[in-house]
Amino acid sequence: MTGNASQQEHLPFDTLSDRWQSLRALRPVHYDEQQSAWQVVDHESVAAVLADPATFSSDFSSVAPTQEDFEVFRQGNFVGMDPPEHRKLRTLVSQAFTPRVVSGLQPRIENVCGRLLDDVADRDRFDLVDTLAYPLPIIVIAELLGIPAADHRLFQEWAATLFGGDELGEAPNMDDLARALKAIAPTVREMNGYVLDHIRRCRETPGNDLTSKLLAAEVDGVRLEDQEIVGFVALLLVAGHVTTTALLGNAVVTFDRHPGTLPALRADPGRLPDAIEEVLRWLPPFAELGRRATRPVVIGEHELPAGAMVVAHLGAANRDPSRFAAPDVFEPTRSPNPHLTFGHGIHFCFGAPLARLEARIALRMLLERFSDLRVPAYGEVTFQNPGVIVGVRQLPVEVARS
Template identity: 55%
Template sequence: MAMAHDNLNDLLTWLEAERARGQVTYNEKQECWQVLGHPEVSRVLSDPATFSSDLSALQPQQEDFKLFQRGNFVGMDAPQHRKLRTLVSQAFTPKVVAGLAPRITELTEQLLDGVRDGGRFDLIDELAYPLPVIVIADLLGVPTSDQAMFRTWADTLLSRQVDPEQSVIRVNEEALDTIAPTMREMNSYFLDYIRSRRARPGEDLTSKLVQAEVDGERLEDEEIVGFVGLLLLAGHITTTATLGNSVVCFDEQPEVVAELRTDGAALPAAIEEVLRLRTPFPRLARITKSEVEIGGAVIPAGQVVIPWLTAANRDERVFAEPNRFDMHRKPNPHLTFGHGVHFCLGAPLARLEAKIALQILLDRYKDISIADDVPVEYRSPWTMVGVNKLPLEVRAA
């Protein structure tokens, strides 16, 4: 049986078939509610009192998962979420992020200078993965020499095969055997690192977390594990996906590249359209705390709700010709980075990294094309819309 994660077009076809039943529908096979429309998804994400982010009831009751979850503020509700998010929010303010621009520029140039075959390279291996992971590792203070291990962890956690015919609860249970060893390895690595920073604090973000106080109390080492792990993984994977997705979109739209080469100021708008059309994280998850009516449906309490960012970003009620790449789309209120109290902390950093790296690529190479003799390796769009391998052929400017 062909499953909806085979490619992005298959997933989009599946989502539109679901949407034909309504913007909010119950999927009996998955045993959850699908929320597809833009205003409906916006409402779910902006109402944490009704739609809880605490998914611990769905998580495998296993020690490695429990340990990581203690500091995973993405999976928390107020007031705990607010307290922990406040601790790191200062590290990702627009002003602080803007100060990273020289370092991001320097790294991009160094990585491209280091490409062995100057006319041909894999974008993900040579730039899209190492650039953001080095930036976030520098912020956290973790050794960038371990980046190959970080990539293995991310690939393991984000390469789960998902069958749309199967219950989302059962999928989580079956993921235990494949993910638990990786979670254990991550937890052990971060716990050792956190303890070393408590003994010898530096100027990095991990040292600040170790010394921070919440309501007059220091965080325990075990509370910081999921914190640092989440920041490391989420802090690079969205930029990696966005850089790859941008080049894929531009390869399909040569007129866009031509315009960007004459009007560099248009690049941020083009990136926003990439984020809308190829949303890196296609869906989120919530649990209803009480019965709620939304989109013409009544959802009982205690139900799993899946807000589909990919579907919301292609809602024709909000986006004219939603399947067309339009870098001049105004406004472009995509929900790629979420909405409400859980809006992605790293959004300013991801946008800056993408802007700087893509501008340098355009400046450095007069021709950029996807190689036609080696296949592009796409991720399963059910879990992440992006590419693992993107072989490019380039010509220096």
């Protein structure tokens, strides 16, 4: 890939980088009046907050706006649970989603990537999100769950509605959230009904898919309720789809804006895993995680009251100079790279091995298929609402084949 002038344009990603830098310049822990929340920005404090679920709860059910259709999703949605409920669900799901299941997906992911890229075999310009980054993770998750191929498009449509984030501002408050939940309620209801039917089908005729395995998994003699499985499917969609889409788009944009990266990776594809970790550090798809203090607690020099809202800034922690040399430089060979993009502690991302596998396969295949891959016009690139997810929405690319 060669450089072009538009690489220098100021993009929303640069605004985020500036924000993470300026957050760092403030004290590591401070109160934000506008968000009515404590902001935690340094690596050590962010990791400490995420490592202590007894003090910093992930359960917002008592304070978040409620929406009837959403209640069904809460049950298996263990990212919003604290111990001991969290452990039960996570352990059950881990039985079905083992490292062997994930590594066994490699040939299938290669096959899906190949097929998606075949669709643009005669084009020298296409949208990378529509072609690859959006459909790949959803096809992988839907297949994993045993959803028939004919219905994958439904999942793509639902995901687009659920994660559009158009109703939300960049710093959404509870009213914005309540409005957004109401807007997506019909989609949630439709998806809930579909997944319940799918569960019933798997109960009648179990297959080798994750849904059938979840139905059979047990911890201490207890199985998952159907509703818990629906909640887990929703969680997979939320956590596993848009994040991976974002990672792929962020990688292509970041490589494009750092000329020399793609030629170096093409010359030595063994460097790809480190480069992907650096993209994860540089642009974490979830830049902020919310927690709620369960008791009065001291962080740094501040005493937070019980009930205080806490925002753990992964984006800022990933640029902490006490953990990363030259944190504001994108360094694709950086190693070790203790970024916090997949979280930390008991909620550490469950799908990190799958996200990494998909990114390695998809990016390797792009390197193999195209001798050049560039973003010709940043004016045509559109971005997600960074208050929801750090990623691109549309990413037109230009390719050459040797």
